[in-house]
Amino acid sequence: MSKTPLDFEKGAHEALGSATLQQALGKFQTGYPLLRARAMQSLPDFEKVRTKAARIKDFSLKNLEQLTNQYREKVEANGGTVHICETAEDARKTVVEICRQVEAKKITKSKSMVTEELALNDALEAAGMEVLETDLGEYIVQLAGERPSHIVGPALHKTKEEVAKLFKAHHKTRRKRETGEQLVREAREVLREQYFASEVGITGANFLIAETGTAVIVTNEGNADLCRILPKTHIVVTSMEKVIPTLDDLSVFLRLLARSASGQEMTSYTTLVSGPRGPGESEGPTSFHVVIVDGGRSKLLGTEQQALLRCIKCGACMNVCPVYMSVGGHTYGWVYPGPIGAVLNPVLNGFGTMYHNYQASTFCGACEEVCPVKIPLTKIMRDWRTRAFQERIPGLGARLALWLWAAIAANPFLYNLAAGAGIPILRALAGKKGVLKSLPFANGWMKDRVLDAPEGGRFVRGRKR
Amino acid sequence: MAVNKGKSVALFATCLVDLWRPAVARAAERLLIKAGFKVAVPSGQTCCGQVNYNSGDQKGARKLARRHIMLLAPFDYVVVPSGSCADMIKNHYPALFGGDLDVQKTAQVLSGKTYELTEFLVRIARWKPAREKGAKRKLVYHDSCSCQRSLRIYKEPRLLLEAQGKYDLQALTGEDRCCGFGGLFSVKYGEVSSHMAGKKTAAITALEPEILTGADLGCLLNLSGKLKAEGSACEVRHIAEILAEEEA
Amino acid sequence: MKTRAETFAWNVKNQLGKVHQVASLEKVPALVRRLAEQLGLEPKAVVAAASDLKDINWKGLEVEHRPAGIEDVLGISRAMAGIAETGTLVFASGKSNPPSLNFIPEYSIAIVRESELVDTSEEVWAILREKQPFPATINMVTGPSRTGDIEQTLFLGAHGPRELHVVMVKS
Incomplete structure (x- = not known):
């Protein structure tokens, strides 16, 4: 894996310069907290429920192997097949192979971040199949040839006009594209026929229930259900940490998921699928597969940072993250943006490449406050910084500066000497107004911002005890 | 106020205040004296190590933490005119010494008696500034x-x-x-x-x-x-x- | 204190569903005819083949008991339970209850008896655990289909129904 950090500053610069993105983020930043607060009114014991949810996940992760085996046995008893894949490559091959066997030409797909992680669409297209995203946001992003910028609202960054342009270019029909209503309608009509024409439907899963061999799929649009019901083959692609023990455990998570994700008490559609169509049923898939991906997650099992596998991908952490709300999702450079991406991306895609993900945080802690499964996000970010420092991922200059600071600050004589020399220099540089406008090694600070010079003198030095 | 009388407070100024705005520490000292405490400013105090800690340099952070734990531990209270530095001492110092039980014990005790300035004035000192008149x-x-x-x-x-x-x-x-x-x-x-x-x-x-x-x-x-x-x-x-x- | 039925109805409305209350199943066809007229739809529907829906006289309506197809505009489905806590309808797939009825037609009518209402999802699991085999597909439906994917504005009828009418049957 590459150790060169992906450029964050460049992406951030572009994002900060995009008026439309800033407008969308601004709207989200004010809108989401209100929706969430309203939905939380009907869950006054949020703290208790999220503690319970965290415990269920910890229990599940501790017993993951047994629970996964139980899940698998149940699905197989129901007539489905479970494929457990260690790497992204295995998972891609498995899905492509299933699609080949049923001679799929067209695949309808509902939103799944795990398939983004696998770059599954590329693999299916390379095998000559047509893949259609059906979640409206994901469909827009697919037409634009981009990646989702938010795990719940993939096209958060797109304006209505940009969507209209994309639809005009791809649908090649003449129709009115002025209102959001018209665009939603158009997507509905265009995609409707595709469900009927596709041989395979691919969905993700929010939870896997060991007790009954059930995959739980949560959407607002109903697109996952059409992907499930209409094609002859249904493939669920998901990751290993989704397994929970029982249906009653699911109830706990359902109280948290929609409230955290979109400020709803419940999303419109929560669908529990446990196998192919049942005996006597006239619809639903005749062939049912579940692909469970490890992708590097098992490295976290039993470690101090295992808690990050509790994640239920609600997106609440990014919805309140001031860094995400400034730079948007694409700046993070990989599948998962925001605080959860900051801690998960390095595990899945390398600590070097994803270096800035866990560095670009003020540790403000807003994410931890809303996390429905109490992931200690800032602690894990700090742990990854510690790990990176030990692996010498930060440059020599940065490491040397920290070493030097510790050495000076641990020695009052040197500290006083340095302060005695530094403070007057800074004051001289600042001049009469007492304001610094540029400073070697600290010019990052000076972007549309100045720095007050030290006022002069010291407090600690030369006092009597 | 009687309960406060004679109790010793170590004022940890923080490096930023000490180097940039020493007037803030002088003001904090005055407030603590008004509230009835015996204020000490342990000499040799510098930086709590937060910069190193948050940058992943645990070794550097431990070096500075150890120094300040020893420096601040002898007092009844430690007061800090900064939330983030108080948080460092209170919530992060103990975790830094997982392998060193002696230091960790002292850090834990220090954690319990360290306060951010406004928190200390209200919760411990139960002190309030005198009411002043005039246009707000x-x-x-x-x-x-x-x-x-x-x-x-x-x-x-x-x-x-x-x-x-x-x-x-x-x-x-x-x-x-x-x-x-x-x-x-x-x-x-x-x-x-x-x-x-x-x-x-x-x-x-x-x-x-x-x-x-x-x-x-x-x-x-x-x-x-x-x-x-x-x-x-x-x-x-x-x-x-x-x-x-x-x-x- | 609200009764369970009141809580359920309140939550369905809160989730942008519409609520109708009728005294008995026999009253459903007239309600459907009226709704179709109000919505400007032809008086025809695809209806779940649940035994109690097959037994009633659908006079004045052209009904077919089959899965929904692309041309169908009005679907009538039969919930096995309603969850008061969230205003959620629960459908278990089976011979007589094809899931497509809840997703393909633009207008969806769901029928649930008040005696089938429960307080929480946990109670539904208890009922489902008794079912053998476990249903291949269970749909929990809370309000109509919606999306916020265009400029964070809420639009109904994204892929599923734009209107969900919940008919609560007293007896």
């Missing part, structure tokens, strides 16, 4: 993330400012949002940091306050630098200075 000046209080989230301090500075009666405290939109300082973050990701500061100053300027105050000098330098770059005349002062101010 419009003031915005900025909550640092360390204060409001790590230390759960929200009411305390407001109680103190209201008791003083000199200020018309404004409610800030998005008061729970980070100002973008974040220590080295403000230098390493300067553009993002400055943008975050800009969202904050926009909310502040909309209220047209005469004074902006807070308990963390880092945030205040950030916001002051942003406000000045935007041409605002809003005065930025640490809450210790505001509270220690007496009528001329």
